[in-house]
Amino acid sequence: LKDTTEGSGEINRMLEAIGTGVLKQAARTPAEEQAFMKAKLDEIMQNYKGHSVLDIAKLHKEVGNLKGSVKFAQELSKATKWEMVVEAWKAGLLSGPVTHTTNLVGTGAFQGMRGPVDALAAIIGMARGASPGLGARDRASMSEAVARITGMLGGIQDGLKAAGAALSSEEVTGKTESYRTAIPGKAGHIIRLPLRMMGAEDALVSTMYMRGELRTLAIRQAFDENMNPGTREFVQRVDALMDHPTPQMQAIADAAAARMTFNAPLGEKGVALQSFVNKWNLQWMIPFIRTPINIAKELARMSPFAPIVGEWRAAIRRGGVERDRALAELTIGTGIMAVTMAYAFQGNISGAGSPDPGKNRGKAGVWQPYSVLVGDRWYEYARIQPTGTLMGLAADIAAVWDHMTDEEKDKVPKMLAVAFSNAVTNQTFLAGITNFVNATSDPTRFGPRFIQGLAGSLVPNIIGQPTAMADPVVREVNSALDAIQARIPGMRTELLPKRDWLGEPVKTKERMAAVMPVREQPVSDDKVRLEAARLDISMAAAPKKTHIGKGTGKLGDVELTPEERDKFEQVGGKMAHEILTNIVNAPGYDQIPDLIKRKIFGKVLTASHRVAAIQAMPMEKRLDYLQTITEKVQAELQPGETE
Numbered sequence: 001l002k003d004t005t006e007g008s009g010e011i012n013r014m015l016e017a018i019g020t021g022v023l024k025q026a027a028r029t030p031a032e033e034q035a036f037m038k039a040k041l042d043e044i045m046q047n048y049k050g051h052s053v054l055d056i057a058k059l060h061k062e063v064g065n066l067k068g069s070v071k072f073a074q075e076l077s078k079a080t081k082w083e084m085v086v087e088a089w090k091a092g093l094l095s096g097p098v099t100h101t102t103n104l105v106g107t108g109a110f111q112g113m114r115g116p117v118d119a120l121a122a123i124i125g126m127a128r129g130a131s132p133g134l135g136a137r138d139r140a141s142m143s144e145a146v147a148r149i150t151g152m153l154g155g156i157q158d159g160l161k162a163a164g165a166a167l168s169s170e171e172v173t174g175k176t177e178s179y180r181t182a183i184p185g186k187a188g189h190i191i192r193l194p195l196r197m198m199g200a201e202d203a204l205v206s207t208m209y210m211r212g213e214l215r216t217l218a219i220r221q222a223f224d225e226n227m228n229p230g231t232r233e234f235v236q237r238v239d240a241l242m243d244h245p246t247p248q249m250q251a252i253a254d255a256a257a258a259r260m261t262f263n264a265p266l267g268e269k270g271v272a273l274q275s276f277v278n279k280w281n282l283q284w285m286i287p288f289i290r291t292p293i294n295i296a297k298e299l300a301r302m303s304p305f306a307p308i309v310g311e312w313r314a315a316i317r318r319g320g321v322e323r324d325r326a327l328a329e330l331t332i333g334t335g336i337m338a339v340t341m342a343y344a345f346q347g348n349i350s351g352a353g354s355p356d357p358g359k360n361r362g363k364a365g366v367w368q369p370y371s372v373l374v375g376d377r378w379y380e381y382a383r384i385q386p387t388g389t390l391m392g393l394a395a396d397i398a399a400v401w402d403h404m405t406d407e408e409k410d411k412v413p414k415m416l417a418v419a420f421s422n423a424v425t426n427q428t429f430l431a432g433i434t435n436f437v438n439a440t441s442d443p444t445r446f447g448p449r450f451i452q453g454l455a456g457s458l459v460p461n462i463i464g465q466p467t468a469m470a471d472p473v474v475r476e477v478n479s480a481l482d483a484i485q486a487r488i489p490g491m492r493t494e495l496l497p498k499r500d501w502l503g504e505p506v507k508t509k510e511r512m513a514a515v516m517p518v519r520e521q522p523v524s525d526d527k528v529r530l531e532a533a534r535l536d537i538s539m540a541a542a543p544k545k546t547h548i549g550k551g552t553g554k555l556g557d558v559e560l561t562p563e564e565r566d567k568f569e570q571v572g573g574k575m576a577h578e579i580l581t582n583i584v585n586a587p588g589y590d591q592i593p594d595l596i597k598r599k600i601f602g603k604v605l606t607a608s609h610r611v612a613a614i615q616a617m618p619m620e621k622r623l624d625y626l627q628t629i630t631e632k633v634q635a636e637l638q639p640g641e642t643e
Contacts, residue, residue: 079182086283087182088191089457093287094176095194096461098469100201102517103175106385107205110298111152111260113332113387114209118145118216120328121321132223134248136320141219143229148212151242155211162207163200174202174263175291177274194462206257211242213253218242220321221249262294267310284454285436299386301326302333303393336387337394344398348373351395358538364500366533368509368521370395376523380509383517448479455480459487467492469514473505474498478562496566501539502528503573528580535598539605542568546613548625555629564616572605572612579604 079087093099118140125132125139132141141147170181176195183191218241219229227234241249258264266274266289274289276282297309306312306326315326343349353360353369360369370382370392381388439450456464456477464487475486475495485491497505509519524530532539542565548556560568583589583600592600 079180082281083182086287087178087188087195090176090178090283090287091191091194092460092462093457094198094461096465097515098465098511098517099194099461100197101515102383103198103201104205105517106383106388107202107261109384109387111205111209114148114212114260115145116332117325117328118148120331121324124324124327125321130320132220134217134220134224134321136318138220138224138320139324140216140321141223141229144216144219147215147219151212151215152208154215155208158211159204159207162203166203167196167200169196169199171199174199174261175288177288177290202261202263206261206263209260210253210257213256214242214245214249217245217249217252221246259294259298262291262298264290264294266290266293286433295386295389299389299393301329302386302390303330303337304334306330306333333390336390337397340391340394341398341401343372344395345402349391349395350378351392351399353399354536356538358540359536361501361541362537362539363533364502364506364539365524365526365529367523368519371519371521373523378521378523379512380517380519380521451480452477452483456483456487459484463487463489469508469511471508474508476562476566496562499542499566499569499573501532501573502577503570527584528577531580531584531597532601535594535601537598537601542566542572543613546617548622548629555632558617558625560616568609568612568616570612571615572608575611576605576608579608 119142122140122142122144128139130137130139132139170189170192176198178192178195181188181192215238218238221241222234222237223229225237227237245253255264270289270293273286277286277289297311300306300309301312306329312326312330315322317323340349344351350367350369350371350373353363353367360367368378368380370388371378371380381391435446435450435453438446467487467489470489471492474497475482475492476498477483477486477495482495486495500506509521512518512520543560544565545557545559548558580601583604589597
């Protein structure tokens with residue numbers, strides 16, 4: 001019996017997951033339920049060495065007895081070496097404190113939007129003359145917005161219990177996309193702690209949201225029973241339904257909770273992508289699939305792109321409260337985009353910045369990408385997904401629109417499509433695939449960055465994130481070894497500091513409450529920085545090469561070492577800062593036209609960089625190169641010898 005129980009553990013978990021789908025059957029049409037069951041089975045089975053559901057069924061039929069079934073289950077659930085490596089690597093990726101606060105804050109902010117959605121959905125329902133209830137033609141009640149919040153708060157205790165159970169369990173599904181334990185023993189249990197923590201966080205917020213959803217459903221059910229909302233009996237009925245919901249209510253609440261934590265089951269194409277990634281061992285490129293796809297769907301549902309999402313179209317077809325909510329989500333999301341664009345036009349909300357990296361470099365100290373300006377401080381919003389991604393999409397559209405000609409503004413659909421694709425691919429969860437595509441399309445420019453990112457990910461975030469946050473300055477990373485070194489305490493400080501265009505070390509940005517996903521950037525009061533940002537001047541980084549000798553052609557090109565580039569930035573930046581400080585603070589400077597100011601900045605920077613190029617390279621090295629160049633030129637000028 002012991003062997004039988006142990007051998008069928010993975011199959012039991014599979015059946016439990018399938019059973020969850022059966023519970024939700026009451027909330028779906030037969031066609032939707034069939035599609036869900038297939039997707040759920042495929043999603044589970046594709047993790048078992050690439051076997052399809054049909055393969056599993058055939059193999060199990062051939063076994064023929066219980067002992068053979070146990071042996072089959074044990075063999076099927078045995079992890080490969082690669083799966084053990086992937087499990088440890090994923091655990092490292094999800095081990096950072098900022099990663100977990102990002103998960104909680106992003107999910108919490110998204111769920112916080114449901115109150116306004118409920119209220120607007122009720123208004124839409126009233127506008128079409130519907131009554132509160134659960135029917136296909138009914139609407140939501142205005143009280144549901146408050147009821148959801150009270151239900152969620154009331155579900156905190158249950159959520160904490162669910163989180164505790166998830167933390168002590170080895171069931172690490174959800175955002176981690178882990179369907180079985182790979183690394184055996186106590187070592188595996190310890191390594192999987194970040195995965196269990198992520199599961200515990202999702203268990204907490206999903207349980208809270210489920211309780212909130214149940215309360216809204218209970219209110220509508222009470223309305224369906226023609227009860228008076230002002231009576232004590234109405235309240236008692238709602239409480240009774242909360243404690244003992246109908247199967248349909250429970251199924252709807254479970255599905256809503258999965259959606260609100262970005263854990264909704266994938267469709268056929270998403271499962272096919274998971275199968276492809278696992279079959280070809282491409283987890284190093286796409287470690288997570290379900291979460292980014294679900295975030296992208298939610299982003300689209302709150303934007304003018306909502307009709308491309310199948311779930312949104314299905315909600316519209318079903319009508320009733322679901323249609324009202326779908327329209328409310330679109331309206332509120334579009335409203336957020338409109339407000340964001342208005343503030344972006346005023347310069348109080350930023351997007352990605354200029355396509356020219358030099359112009360973004362010129363704003364160092366006075367600007368921060370994907371941030372909101374409050375007073376004299378920028379606060380980053382990018383990692384609060386999907387709300388932050390929606391705001392970033394709007395800010396990028398505003399930036400592009402602000403620089404378009406009248407003729408180009410006729411291409412608004414294309415502009416929206418490009419901005420949306422950028423917003424989706426800039427997700428943290430999609431960084432791997434985005435960087436890989438960039439590296440293959442332009443290896444010279446993006447290849448080293450991709451290799452460095454992959455190498456750095458070998459150091460778990462529980463080490464890498466605190467190490468970076470404790471360092472007062474950002475460090476230069478010029479190789480894969482540097483990327484690893486930058487994430488290890490004690491070794492990071494041996495790397496050169498990253499410098500801005502004025503030669504000053506780039507400071508590590510503070511985080512709200514130390515570990516929150518919101519980074520802060522105070523606006524500098526240095527007039528040189530303020531003027532460079534206002535004039536939108538492009539500031540070049542230190543060159544990788546310098547030129548020695550006139551008329552030497554390519555022979556005179558000399559590679560600069562990282563140390564020499566650091567000195568170039570120090571010398572050139574400091575000199576430019578000193579000269580420009582005197583200029584911008586001189587009487588009458590403010591009356592000079594901006595065109596002339598840009599020329600002044602350009603001439604000062606050119607002169608400073610010439611001096612920096614001379615001082616960056618030691619004289620001995622310069623003389624050696626000149627001697628080498630002279631010898632090569634003389635050799636080329638000598639007549640060829642005949643044999």
